[in-house]
Amino acid sequence: MDIDTPKGAKDFPPEQKIPRQEIISKLIKIFETFGFSPLDTPVLERFDVLSAKYAGGAEILKETFKLKDQGDRDLALRYDLTVPLSRFLAMNPNLRLPFKRYQVGEVFRDGPIKAGRLRQFTQSDVDVVGAKTMLADAECVKIAQAFFKEIDVDVIIEINNRKVLDGVLAGLQVPEDKFIDVILAVDKLKKVDLKEIEKELRQKGIKGKLVDELLRIFSTKGTNAEKVEKLRKIIKTNSGIEGLNEIEQLLSYVDQKSVEFSISLARGLAYYTGTVFEVFLSEKERMKINFTSSLAAGGRYDKMIGLFIGNNKEYPAVGISFGIEPITEVLKQKKQEKETDVKKTVTQVYVIPIKTIKESLKILEQLRNAGINADMDLNERGISKNLDYASALNIPFVIFVGEKELAEKKVKLRDMKTGKEELLTVKDVLSKLK
């Protein structure tokens, strides 16, 4: 038997889970200050829900884990948290809108394993359902700004609008049946070589000067306002103009310093209808940290929920999803911790009884009651083995409980970093460690 995790699934031992959990706690704190409330949906979904034609689309279904229950029902593991949210809304049509929820959960995609890509990974999503104005889209941008400021990572939030993309293509008279192909090709503009894109466009049947025109326009440089101006000259469709107005409105609600109108940004999922966002390290941060993937992404999907409910009512929705894996990776590179600083345990103090188990148990209880993360030797080992253990786990403090010290109503506290030892009452230990 192979004792291993499944391909693309991994364990997070304490030294990795402790910083992950800190990130998740910070996200949740910010989600809640923004008035998003927690929702939990199951990992298991019905396959027909996830494969509904207005859900994630054909590409993602190829990567969906399928299974059956005892009753031979077709089930699947969720591939995102957005389709389950739409299903939840459909099942709760009387919910008060806007409904602002967050969810942190595991999602599953049975795709090829590339560097850093897992088949089980964690998403942390916020979504606003039932708000049509750009104030809701602005909430998503602001929440990203607040979070990355909190963890001191300098980012650029790229925004675009699907209606603008369609408007540009219509303006350039790209045949409508080629829209998706062209959008998926230009979406890679910031990631791959221009020549690659040119080749892909020609392969997809875009001809002659149109290719050059597409590349020229989607490579437009300038301030956000300048880009809006340039596109106003190309876009003529009502929907395209509406998209541009939405971009302008959204920009007016947010601090534009870290926001870039990126007219080639598209995002792969089929359900987006308006604003799309994607968050990357800023160029400044990229000089220090070698990381190019996106850290968060999302967009507006005004149609999916209504289609799920099937009542033709509008359920405008917009959300953003934070990737725990890439954010953890960036913070790890940024911190560059020494091995001796890595937290391998949450324990702050380790009690070593020297033939004083009962008394040590009492002191341990006092520490814990005071809210201090405390542990004790559970194996009746000798002093040197215990010190070795505490040191290997980078536990900051050790307390020796010996009979001699107890006679003076004291214990010995050792700072494991400096090696300094002090004879203190338990009360003094408590106030020192708190």
Next chain:
Amino acid sequence: MDIDTPKGAKDFPPEQKIPRQEIISKLIKIFETFGFSPLDTPVLERFDVLSAKYAGGAEILKETFKLKDQGDRDLALRYDLTVPLSRFLAMNPNLRLPFKRYQVGEVFRDGPIKAGRLRQFTQSDVDVVGAKTMLADAECVKIAQAFFKEIDVDVIIEINNRKVLDGVLAGLQVPEDKFIDVILAVDKLKKVDLKEIEKELRQKGIKGKLVDELLRIFSTKGTNAEKVEKLRKIIKTNSGIEGLNEIEQLLSYVDQKSVEFSISLARGLAYYTGTVFEVFLSEKERMKINFTSSLAAGGRYDKMIGLFIGNNKEYPAVGISFGIEPITEVLKQKKQEKETDVKKTVTQVYVIPIKTIKESLKILEQLRNAGINADMDLNERGISKNLDYASALNIPFVIFVGEKELAEKKVKLRDMKTGKEELLTVKDVLSKLK
């Protein structure tokens, strides 16, 4: 298409998830003060790991969800967090012991749906690996005592020891091949009628006076010490005597007020080897709350990890698992909240702009920066619709931002419970709401 969750899986909308999350946060806080560190293992496991003969056993495999990945590998959804922990230890043989970890995660069992039983549910486990002494078992009892005290639920922690059970059966000369049948039958002593157990024992081939003797001994009443004394007269095997000594030692390390030596307690899982625990509401609490299922349970499993590793070394381990669903249910019954007190959102204050969007956005930002959970109308609705919304979600405070008030550098704060309104500066609002 059926818009629904899979059978046995359910959503937790905010009014249910908010109290669940509070429980989980309290558990994690206590786990960490006890020096347990977080570990995460994937939901997906290899099927051959979960079906190893020294893992959860044949019964639970019947309820295990199986699936395959693209490479046709046999996978499964974990049915507990203990087998994955053992697999993790096997993959990390150089880990420092004792290894104290906690994990909160979803587990899956494709079993029959009875009242309150789900196919996806949440476990919160703490385990100590690499500690043989009863100090480790005592940690599990103490952590249960600390948690249920924290949430103010009066419980009784039943403890027993598999070696004691075997010792009693050997002492009564029950044939060894009947041990499991008898143990599973007497395990139900507190749950079903004595006649039922008698019938089950006879069906399993236990004959004559032996049945009466079994029932008499396993129904023994008395203090913990009295039960130990009585069993000392019956148990003659070395292992049985060791088990009794362990029980005595464990009892000596804990506050016995809420601990009962329950000599019929067995627990269903195959991997237990020593101490077993199960936590129930106390009789006093059961007078007020109608809930008989266990709230937490666990035990010692000294063999599983070594068998996984296959190196014949000993990896003594003991742990306890808290059931989030039953604990939530008990707290719900205990609180008996009025509909108007149910938290339907985390939002503490809701900002209503009266033609003052830009200014309101600034005030909203100030509230959030101060750590107050704040939301704002995102739909440019009128006052009465907004008040109706805030009231339906039980949001405690509303702020009206009108031009007249802004001219005085003030806003109007409304207490939604009392209806009282005050004209305050934003600074005063902040200090009032914090």
